[in-house]
Amino acid sequence: VEAEELGGATTHSEISGVTDYKAEDDEEALDMVRSIVDHQGPVERFGYVRKESRETAYPSEELYGLYPSQGNEQYDMREILARIVDADSWTEYKEGYGRTVLTGYARIDGWNVGVVANQRAVVRNKTSHDSQGEIQVGGVIYSDAADKAARFILNCNQKEIPIIFFQDVTGFMVGKRAEHGGIIKDGAKMVNAVANSTVPKLTVVVGNSYGAGNYAMCGRAYDPRLVLAWPTAKIAVMGGTQASKVLKQIKVRQLEKQGKELSEEDEQELLSEIQERYKEQTTPYYAAARLWVDVLIDPVNTRDWLSRGLDVVDHNPKLERFNPGVIQT
Structure with a gap:
């Protein structure tokens, strides 16, 4: 059984009656939505206060x-x-x-x-x-x-x-x-x-x-x-500065538990790598x-x-x- 035959747009708009409207593409679908909304009945509203708009004080x-x-x-x-x-x-x-x-x-x-x-x-x-x-x-x-x-x-x-x-x-x-x-x-x-x-x-x-x-x-x-x-x-x-230092300390402790020691240069390189990654995130x-x-x-x-x-x-x-x-x- 083909997917379209089992549950496609034609199946549910013309055979099963599950859907109410069928559109050929997104543009037609949006036009349908606008038309449906345009014909809705009265709804209860907030009635937020809106007065005549004024320009900003500065550009x-x-x-x-x-x-x-x-x-x-x-x-x-x-x-x-x-x-x-x-x-x-x-x-x-x-x-x-x-x-x-x-x-x-x-x-x-x-x-x-x-x-x-x-x-x-x-x-x-x-x-x-x-x-x-x-x-x-x-x-x-x-x-x-x-x-x-x-x-x-x-x-x-x-x-x-x-x-x-x-x-x-x-x-x-x-x-x-x-x-x-x-x-x-x-x-x-x-x-x-x-x-x-x-x-x-x-x-x-x-x-x-x-x-x-x-x-x-x-x-x-x-x-x-x-x-x-x-x-x-x-x-x-x-x-970023605080987070990268904390993440570096965690990574150094993990490596120490594995029996690995880092030089100052290695630690600085690790810190720079973490800072760059954190900056992107x-x-x-x-x-x-x-x-x-x-x-x-x-x-x-x-x-x-x-x-x-x-x-x-x-x-x-x-x-x-x-x-x-x-x-x-």
Whole structure:
């Protein structure tokens, strides 16, 4: 029995009646889908708020000159956002608190959205009125930033507003001071809010996306509706320098157990080999090939892609009830 005769298109569209439509090729099939959708009846809608679109405050082409050639250099994420969101639409939430994460309301092509973005500039977080504040490294999530982000995400779910995440994160802060400050508690609170969020989430990987920071900033594991990546994106468990040193140590220990000793030159050669391999595995092309991201985009087109994504999620018929459970404060 031939495959076509047993279960082909003609069999199931003309004989068994299993399928409803038969197309000669992809183009005809897409035309059929458009026609079917065009004739659907009324559906319940979110009714996400969309007002008349406004151009960005600055040309999007300027994005090329804003992101540093070296991914570990400082820059102000607000400058990136100003070339993506509608002019005069940015309303920042808790601007002076938890400054390594930016949160705020904005519009993208008229769509009302919440924004959670990593701030890569070095900032100071005031601990009292008369202090200059603690220096905080950009791209790192501190306790206060995690607390702020969690509160903001909860607010967006209460208001039923889609959330856009802009990732350039190396992870959560570590060390004695961070542990004493409750980074585990506050980090878990942020991850809880993201994981249980029911409003549509869209993610843009601008730069680094490492380890637990990837989860907290709505990486693939937490079901964003759309994941966009710039050519500058790097997605991995940890940064290349740290990871390659750890992998080298593991390899050296394995060889030592086998009775083999490496000279300094051999160890350096092994480290270089691991670094090169790890570098290849952190590229956005490697991530896209494994469906960790949906689309690699030109940064200039970020606004257009987000607008399309928001237009799509606007057709989702309903939201599940938001239930984050017990959040430790």
